[in-house]
Amino acid sequence: MTEQVFAVVPAAGIGSRMQADRPKQYLYLDDATILEHTVKRLLQFTPFQKIVLPLAEHDEYFSQLNLHHERLLTCDGGAERYHSVLNGIDCLLQHGAQVTDWVMVHDVARPCITQQDLRALWSARDEQGCILGMQVRDTMKRTDNNNQIVNTVEREQLWHALTPQLAQIGVLKQSIETCIKNGHVITDEASALEYVGLHPKMVSGHPSNIKVTRPDDLIMAQLFVQEFK
Numbered sequence: 001m002t003e004q005v006f007a008v009v010p011a012a013g014i015g016s017r018m019q020a021d022r023p024k025q026y027l028y029l030d031d032a033t034i035l036e037h038t039v040k041r042l043l044q045f046t047p048f049q050k051i052v053l054p055l056a057e058h059d060e061y062f063s064q065l066n067l068h069h070e071r072l073l074t075c076d077g078g079a080e081r082y083h084s085v086l087n088g089i090d091c092l093l094q095h096g097a098q099v100t101d102w103v104m105v106h107d108v109a110r111p112c113i114t115q116q117d118l119r120a121l122w123s124a125r126d127e128q129g130c131i132l133g134m135q136v137r138d139t140m141k142r143t144d145n146n147n148q149i150v151n152t153v154e155r156e157q158l159w160h161a162l163t164p165q166l167a168q169i170g171v172l173k174q175s176i177e178t179c180i181k182n183g184h185v186i187t188d189e190a191s192a193l194e195y196v197g198l199h200p201k202m203v204s205g206h207p208s209n210i211k212v213t214r215p216d217d218l219i220m221a222q223l224f225v226q227e228f229k
Contacts, residue, residue, distance in 0.1 A: 050092060
């Protein structure tokens with residue numbers, strides 16, 4: 001049987017660090033919102049059977065977008081990102097996905113994901129999961145609470161974790177639920193997989209796959225969006 005892959009794109013956050021008048025996924029890059037750019041790029045990846053967007057309960061922006069596609073679903077988001085991911089997984093299972101299928105979880109605020117990275121991640125799929133990342137290039141320093149340098153951290157085999165992050169649906173669902181039950185802090189999907197004893201594979205990604213978190217990131221994302229046109 002052909003392996004199937006789906007996507008969950010948590011979009012229920014408020015993006016408080018952007019200090020904007022709306023959640024950051026609804027800020028504009030050129031003539032479209034960040035969310036629209038992200039979804040458009042994901043829809044171009046033909047292996048995705050369905051893409052689900054968990055949205056905030058009182059989201060007043062999504063309905064204003066002209067964003068309709070037969071492969072695109074929405075569902076209720078949750079209080080935390082991992083709740084939204086679980087809701088998205090449950091939505092996929094209700095729409096025909098199987099626990100043995102695969103799911104990529106991608107940050108809605110990463111609008112510059114490339115088809116090359118999506119193909120590389122899908123090709124590298126592993127039973128223990130795999131994620132996109134970028135090797136650390138700069139010298140890394142650890143500081144104390146007063147921002148005084150404590151020591152230099154060895155950067156060999158040190159990576160920045162990116163998204164998407166890929167795992168089998170049933171494995172990821174169970175891993176997140178185990179973390180929640182045990183009160184373990186989930187920083188990303190890979191951290192949930194790691195908690196249950198798995199060792200996800202790191203796949204080198206393109207530097208353009210930045211996450212829009214602060215106002216300055218909009219400028220960089222704008223440059224990449226224009227370059228990709």
